Amino acid sequence: MMPRSFWVVMGKEILDNLRDRQTLFYALLFGPILLPLLLGGSLALTFKQLSIDFDIVTTVPVLHAERAPQLVEFLAGQNIDAVAAPDDPVAAVANGRVDVVLEIGENFGEQLREARPAALILYLDESDKASSRAARRMEAVFGLWEQTNNSLRLQHRGLDPTVFDTLELVRDDVSSNGADGQLLASLLPFLFIVSMTMGGFYLAIDTTAGERERRSLEPLLGLPIARRDIVFGKFGATLAFIVLSVVLCAVAVWGLFRLFPADLIGGDVRFDARTVFTGLLLVLPLAPFIAALLVTVSAWTRSVKEAQTYLGLLMVIPMAPFFVLQYISAKSELVLMPWPMLSQYLLLERSTQGLSFSPLEVGLSVAGTLAASAMFVALACLLYRRERILS
Amino acid sequence: MSANAAEVSGSANEPMVRFKNVQKSYDGETLVVKDLNVDIARGEFLTMLGPSGSGKTTSLMMLAGFEPATHGEIILNGRPINDVPPHKRGIGMVFQNYALFPHMTVAENLAFPLQVRKMSKSDAAAKVKRALEMVELPEFGDRRPAQLSGGQQQRVAVARALVFEPDLVLMDEPLGALDKQLREQMQYEIKHIHESLGVTVVYVTHDQSEALTMSDRIAVFNDGVIQQLSSPDTLYEKPDNSFVAQFIGENNRLQGVINEVRGDACVVKLDSGDEVLAEQVVPGGTGTRTTLSIRPERIELDPAPGACPVTIDGKIEELIYLGDHIRVRMNVAGTNEFIVKVRNHTGRKPLAAGQQASVGWDPIDCRALDALT
Known part of the structure; x- marks a missing residue:
């Protein structure tokens, strides 16, 4: 049971940021809706343009x-x-x-x-x-x-x-999707993770580095609220925005592939409601991890500008699993499952391709991600106890 | 005033705040606050005044709990608070840049400290209303901070610091971001609020006129040490050392050596060769180097013979008309930065640059302080 002051701080941060147009734009419009439209839409359009329909007169x-x-x-x-x-x-x-x-x-x-x-x-x-x-x-x-x-x-x-004809070569691609389908399958985890990061990005900056720059952190720290509750309040607000962002993103992806059916590309990639919902459930444990990571980095920096620089670098993290998987074989292995982002990437890719995954794999993914989240929250609490938090 | 978490009923004679041998170092080597000892009485308005880096804000932050003391004890209401976190000290704070939550309305900003203290909505609304009336902004509850002027925002910040009725309010250069006229107006408003509520205020500023206007006592800081802790008039009239004399108000300085000690007074032979009588403040006997300090408004220009016990010849270098007085820059006893303020009244003698003129003063207005290095 969280103390009342946690809810008060969380409510304050949510209210504060719901009234901030920049945060709203990036958290609830750009990340979850515009980005899927831009990326998924342009990808689908490109495939559509490249394909030739011989039946059209x-x-x-x-x-x-x-x-x-x-x-x-x-x-x-x-x-x-x-x-x-x-x-x-x-x-x-x-x-x-x-x-x-x-x-x-x-x-x-x-x-x-x-x-x-x-x-x-x-x-x-x-x-x-x-x-x-x-x-x-x-x-x-x-x-x-x-x-x-x-x-x-x-x-x-x-x-x-x-x-x-000296050879009769039969090329039989045993993958369910082929290269194009693989690319499209990696789109879902990418969009989910990017929208989650975007969802919490400005809120995390505003609630810690921004508050410190405005010097409104002192009056907050001077109130009868334990610093741990302040950190949890800010973490909770960031988490709420991240969850909202990824839910909106799931709806946007589902809607997008009603407009541009994935079978245009030729692969057997699924973006039906069930697959998108499963993907959402698989990626949700990542929400506290991203929230904790953003709050921690933001607490470590001295100004909004510095926070934007470091958190801007964090924005490449959602792309990292894509590149990592190019080097360690695309097969989902148990040893990769405890790693936040990497495991979600693998599980979502497989879900989109209609491939199965075991409860053990999902369990390892959730446990590893939540453990990493707890570690970052603890680190954020430590950072908030420092004297330097106000300097 | 209501009770706060850190509040312990102290006796009426006991100081509300006590700094006892407090030191602060950030790197473990250099002390930014050196052996601070101050008692602040309940209901007092004490100002910590000094230049940047003198240790005044650090002292305030230690009292607020945002910075720990390296050594010594800070006592609030008779209880040591070194290990009490800021959120348990029950202190109100006002900052230079208002520190309001930007997307909350004025009323929400004021209600937030009450909400945190689990006050019911109706009680909180009543207190917010009263606080807004106190700072004369009763109609501004629904506005956002960005829709207010700097002065109005600072009033809201003051109201927010007072809305939960703390016993102690700390103000860190709260008027620093305002223009001169507004600053002066706010000085009076803060002073009146202090008087009407009886709250104890510790105020930090580098503006001496602000300190003189509002304070019951002023602690002048330099290099981590309180140079003088006195009432505004004592500080101005009787500075203890050259730094205080120079920092508070305008001040003429003449260098010399004590030639003779006569009780509390001394005869100083100036570097120019002139001999003058002064109040001796600097310890030491004959041969001690000293800096004489005389306020410009205590000097008479061309006094009648016998009117002033001390007179020296000089020459007018420049005249600046300032309406209520004429600021006369003179060359006196080897310095051409000697300032005399001449009251602007009908019948005053005509003055001109280049004119020879004597200056005179009462020895009681001339203090022999430590020599400037």
């Missing part, structure tokens, strides 16, 4: 279409209808009036008949995403047409088309 301006009627017919069969080309294809593509222009070579028919490479020119703008994507679709279709023609030519000469 499109048009392509073709110059001298009359020289290759069979090719034009093949293109139409692939949902690409030839239309009249502009007079100056280079200018048209450069100006962005059309994505690509196909020009059929003068001797296209003759070259085909003589079994020589038939000349085609594809005008495109590599720097333009739409042009580049249209060109990739055209090249894929040309590859198919070329493959068909090559087979026909060989058969026409009495040769088996497979005679030139």
Whole structure:
């Protein structure tokens, strides 16, 4: 049972920071909502832009279409209808009036008949995403047409088309997601941990370094409240903001992947309500750890500026597990479970990929994280007892 | 006044606060406060005055409990409080930069110390109302600190320090951030609040006029030592040493050697060769070097023959018109920084720079203090 003064201090800090626009923006808007939208949204959009949908009917301006009627017919069969080309294809593509222009070579028919490479020119703008994507679709279709023609030519000469294939390599990716899915799976722990850190960042700075800079720490320390209760009050307020931040983040991620379904990327990554909720439960023990870490670092610094510098460096911590896991194999091992952040990262990744984890792993993760939290809270209490806390 | 955690009923004659041989060192070698011994009576307004680094704020912080004493004892209401944490001392504090909680309203700021003390909401509201009336801000309860002027914020800070009715209030340069006019106005307000509540105030400042205006007694600090602890008039009229004479008010200094001792007075031969009679404060006999201290307003310019026991010839270097008086800078006894304040009244003699003029004073206004090194 916490003493009444703990609740009074916690209430004061929460009230103080609920009225501070900067804290509100970073804790409840930027970290949990805008960041998932920016990161997840842009990632989903990028994948969407890179992917080609061959079922969508499109048009392509073709110059001298009359020289290759069979090719034009093949293109139409692939949902690409030839239309009249502009007079100056280079200018048209450069100006962005059309994505690509196909020009059929003068001797296209003759070259085909003589079994020589038939000349085609594809005008495109590599720097333009739409042009580049249209060109990739055209090249894929040309590859198919070329493959068909090559087979026909060989058969026409009495040769088996497979005679030139010395290997038959079958590539079987046993992972459930592939590389793209793996990247997307790591997005959830990253967003959760970043939003938690952002959620407590300004509040921790304001309640300790900020209060000291404003000199409002002296009147607080002069009140009949034990310093331990002051630390716990500030810790509790930071924790409340962190929890609120990660809950909002979970809702934002769930909503985001309703708008941009993860299957666009091709991996079997889950962002359904159940997975996001499980992820939230797995990451929640990290909330007291981050709160304790922020309060401790903030108590150690002398000014808001110094606190921002050190806590700014702490902001890279959420990214650390991602890089650490690149070096120690992506397999979740028991020995990694007691480590705060690293264990949550692994568990969340696996949860998002639909992989299982044992109660022992979860237990170790919770126990290790809470033990580290307790250690940092104790350290913060020690820092608050120092004479230097007011200097 | 209500009881506080650290309060123990002390007898009426017993000092409320006692510093007993208190020392403070941050590095274990240099003492920033050296052997501090002060008794502060209940209801007294005591000011700790001194330049930066003189140890006055450190002494206040030791009393507040934010800094531990390295040696010695601090006694509050008859009970040693060295080991009592600040939150158990029941002391109100006011700081230079107001130290208000920025996102709380004025009323919330005032109610917070009461809320911590588990006071009911209705009682707290009544006390907040009374405190706001006391500092003449009854309509400002719903405003945030940022919506108030500096003077209003400081009044709120004073109200917050007094709202829980402490016996002792510490003020650390509370008017330092205000402009001159507002500072003077607040000096009177704080003084009146002190008088009406009867609370004991320990006030820290480096502004001597502030100290003179408000205090019952002033402790002048320098280099970690109290140079003099007296009432404002004694401090001004009878400084014990050159530092106090120089720090409190304006002061003319003339260097010389004691030539002859005559009871409490002495004849000093100035470095310029002139001989003058003065009150002897510095210990020592004939041959002791001394600094004579004379207040500018105690000097008469061109006195009538026989009007002043001591006269020296000088020359007017500069005249500065200040409305109620003329500030005359003169060359006297080898120093050209000798200041005389001449009251501006009808019929005063015309003065001009370059003019030869004598200066005279009563020996009782001229104190032979320790020699400046």
